Amino acid sequence: MRTPILLALMAAVAAPSIAQAQSLGEARQSQREVREERRDLRQAQRYGDRRDIRDARHDLRDARKDAREDWRDYRQSHREVYRRSAYVGPRGYAYRPVAPGHRFQPAYYGSRYVISDPWRYRLPAASGYNRWVRYGNDVVLVNRRTGRVVEVHRSFFW
Numbered sequence: 590m591r592t593p594i595l596l597a598l599m600a601a602v603a604a605p606s607i608a609q610a611q612s613l614g615e616a617r618q619s620q621r622e623v624r625e626e627r628r629d630l631r632q633a634q635r636y637g638d639r640r641d642i643r644d645a646r647h648d649l650r651d652a653r654k655d656a657r658e659d660w661r662d663y664r665q666s667h668r669e670v671y672r673r674s675a676y677v678g679p680r681g682y683a684y685r686p687v688a689p690g691h692r693f694q695p696a697y698y699g700s701r702y703v704i705s706d707p708w709r710y711r712l713p714a715a716s717g718y719n720r721w722v723r724y725g726n727d728v729v730l731v732n733r734r735t736g737r738v739v740e741v742h743r744s745f746f747w
Contacts, residue, residue: 616663616711619656626652660711670709673746676725684725691738698722698731710745 626649633645664671678684679696687693704721707714710728715721718734723746730740 616659619659623652693736
């Protein structure tokens, strides 16, 4: 009698971790495919004709779409990671949607708002002076030298 109960408990514990590893693996594989398609597009632009370039662009667009869908699936199945405490902005803060090119004051991208581990949220690494910053429930890529917004992900946090 003990053996079936123990096996059922072990299966119940192992199943969520297997599902989690599978979705993370799918997300990584999708990113790999996007990199390969970019490389193929560069090769087509260098050595191919118009049809090769068009086909490579189409393949890259499909790979990006698949990667986006895998990321959405991962985000949906790991809601607890994207659930954060209430956002408290700098003095005089009032949320207004922003777009790339918007300029923030330095108080909005100070160390208090910087996302120190973008990989936790499956965001690409920020390079150079760029940093991922929380702005309301959005995530914004900001150039710290100029304060300009480079990229925006709206309603990122629940």
